[in-house]
Amino acid sequence: MTSIVAAPRKTTVSALSVQNVSHAYGARVALDKVSFEVEPASFTVLLGLNGAGKSTLFSVITHLYASRSGAVRIFGHDVARESGAALALLGVVFQQRTLDPDLSVGQNLAYHGALHGIGRRETRTRQAAQLARVGLIDRTRDKARNLSGGQMRRVEIARALLHRPRMLLLDEPTAGLDIKARADILKVVRGLVADERIGVLWTTHLVDEVRDDDHVVVLHKGRVLADSPSRSVITATNTGSIGEAFTRLTAPSQEEGEL
């Protein structure tokens, strides 16, 4: 059974497609007709300040709750209607730390494997490969609470890759980490894009994590203000860097700005 729902003009289907997603908590609009795509083997940065709607968008993409309108598809599978098929292709690293501190690194990964229906032996093989990738194979038996913040993040990435997702979602993965840990994590994830052709959506408010050839989506107050390669965003805003471009895009407009 194949369900090809992508628009016919495209030759391949997007890793992640967010179309016209709107959501409101009561009267407060959190997302207003948000649309963008993440292609396979691409690194897309979702830039937004706190309160821009990133968390809500994450909850909708991971099917914690359904959006009021619009659709989210992962490789063509609608998250709300074919959630099983969609979630099987999605790996997630949440902003909160989600490792069980009392369990060992290996046990944390084994639990995740089970949640994805992967048997014990297969999980063990895969976890060794993924932990080696993030450079923590020697910590398999350690309790998660004894890891540093950066190491926990790397374990979480290894865990998110255990079921071999084709699309990886990371919510502020470098928040609160030092420069070295941030660089390590970026390197691992960029490697996934280059070597495994995984589509990555990386949310952050730290503009120095953006490279010129990354795709950038700027989310501000629930609306998408930019959705193009980083250098196009810079050109379009007539600025010198993505940082300036971001500041200009999210600055209060002249009319509503005070004084």
Added chain:
Amino acid sequence: MSEALVETRRPFRWPQLLICLYGIVWRESLRFLHQRERFVSALVRPLVWLFIFAAGFRQTLGVSIIPPYDTYVLYEVYIAPGLIAMIQLFNGMQSSLSMVYDREMGSMRMLLVSPAPRWFLLTSKLIAGVAVSILQVYAFLVVAYFWEIEPPTWWGYLTVFPALALSGLMLGALGMLLSSLIKQLENFAGVMNFVIFPMFFASSALYPLWRVQQGSPWLATVCRFNPFTYAVELIRFAFYGQVNWLALGVVVGCTAAFLGGAVIAYDPARGMLMRRGG
């Protein structure tokens, strides 16, 4: 069109679902083993009731011959099923607490991004909690045996098992439903006051209904509408190798209702999570 446009994984079937269920029960048991204080307090609580409360009331409260007992029984023997149900009540509420904790810590979200159907994930979580509560009950029964609380035949230990599974499911499902309504951990004190105490005291756990009827007819009516009463009676009869059909019906019905409510509460399109954004 040689290249497959849409990649599709094999959907979850029974083997995957079983692995998933096993994983959830395994994690819950590991967590339980890591929290020894929780086990000790789960064991000490009913024993305090048994050794102190029941001993103190032994002379005050006489229990006449009512089914399933065919002789006069000591007060300790009468309240043992109520204490067993209390273990499960506390455990059910504690797993709901752990779900609120999980939600704050984000591991609830880990659970819910599994490709398995959501009702299955919630039911597995429930079964894991029930397994833990049954372990606690048998630990209590071992101690209670030395206090001369035992079934008429050894079969009682076996026949009580399905009753424990059912009452555990009912109380766990109630806890799960409550967990979707509780916003934060601090509200557990509220759960104690407004759920655990009223349910426990307004039931047949500590006194037979006919005695309540004599003292306060309206309280007896409350007890008759309290599902916990039926959990207690189901266990009481099962321990004596008998089936209380009314209790069985009520417990099964309430389990279905509570679990249904919890699945709706955690449903992505309708649930409480969406309204709050948590």
